[in-house]
Amino acid sequence: MQKAAVKMKPRIVFSQAMRIALAALVGLASVHPAFAATHNFTLTVGKGQIDIGGGMKYAAWTYNGAVPGPVLRVRQGDTVNIKLDNPTGDAHGIFVGAAQIAPHHFGGDPLTPVSYSFKADVPGVFAYHCTAIPVLDHIAGGMYGMMIVEPRNGWPSGPAQEVTLVQGEFYGLPNASGLINGDHAKMVAALPDFVVFNGKLNNYSLDHPIPLKTHKLVRIFFLNAGPNLNSTFDIEGVIFKNVYAGGNPANVTHGLDTYTVGPGASAVFEFQVDEPGNYPFADSSRAAAYKGALGIFSVKP
Numbered sequence: 001m002q003k004a005a006v007k008m009k010p011r012i013v014f015s016q017a018m019r020i021a022l023a024a025l026v027g028l029a030s031v032h033p034a035f036a037a038t039h040n041f042t043l044t045v046g047k048g049q050i051d052i053g054g055g056m057k058y059a060a061w062t063y064n065g066a067v068p069g070p071v072l073r074v075r076q077g078d079t080v081n082i083k084l085d086n087p088t089g090d091a092h093g094i095f096v097g098a099a100q101i102a103p104h105h106f107g108g109d110p111l112t113p114v115s116y117s118f119k120a121d122v123p124g125v126f127a128y129h130c131t132a133i134p135v136l137d138h139i140a141g142g143m144y145g146m147m148i149v150e151p152r153n154g155w156p157s158g159p160a161q162e163v164t165l166v167q168g169e170f171y172g173l174p175n176a177s178g179l180i181n182g183d184h185a186k187m188v189a190a191l192p193d194f195v196v197f198n199g200k201l202n203n204y205s206l207d208h209p210i211p212l213k214t215h216k217l218v219r220i221f222f223l224n225a226g227p228n229l230n231s232t233f234d235i236e237g238v239i240f241k242n243v244y245a246g247g248n249p250a251n252v253t254h255g256l257d258t259y260t261v262g263p264g265a266s267a268v269f270e271f272q273v274d275e276p277g278n279y280p281f282a283d284s285s286r287a288a289a290y291k292g293a294l295g296i297f298s299v300k301p
């Protein structure tokens, strides 16, 4: 099972385990709003070369030193405190799609730290990204990530094998030493040179596929961070049992072979496979798959 690529340990004031233990103690459902948690997420801005696979490095702006940034996971009804630690001297910010607050909170300059709170009222898969101008360059530079707001009452289909996939685009070709400096003209033209899942070209190719089990529900949390192109997600040999637009259980459709997710948008895909094998997944835009948005689920009993 592919674990969410959490590279940061959030300081949870009221953890899930504590909530369940307490709920059991007093005979209440673990989902009782009184047991909503508070999450303090501090993300640190960085600037440096990151490995994007294929022997290449990308001159990136990062949250917590990685592209994408850490997966931030909360439950519907929880309070979320976001803080941006920006030691770079450059302007950066952080927008979180799950937050219903005035947008001025998301921005900042190096002298005004970004710090805000919101209640995660709506379940779903949400983007977070930089707000500094031009936003295009900051997202293409690597400043993006996924927040999951779990439904208050859990997923209608119950527990599953979970995978988090964030699709992103890199603009520019490598120099003689394999370093890519972001190409602004290509960003504006929406012509990426590389399209990737979780920050790396052919991240889940045959030599390191994502392992899954047969006869067990799989749930993919999918974010298309863009910044520019649609992604039509497809798994060969699979018809999605449920697709939740925006990752919200209220928006369910059934029996889809592919599903298109716009830039900045998201979905949750549920499916199950019964025959062992290697199941390729891709952006079914063939150009995007050719540019790296391609991977393998290795499904075993």
Ligand SMILES: [Cu+2]
Residues within 6 Å of the ligand: 061, 091, 092, 093, 130, 131, 132, 138, 143
């Ligand atoms: Cu930025």
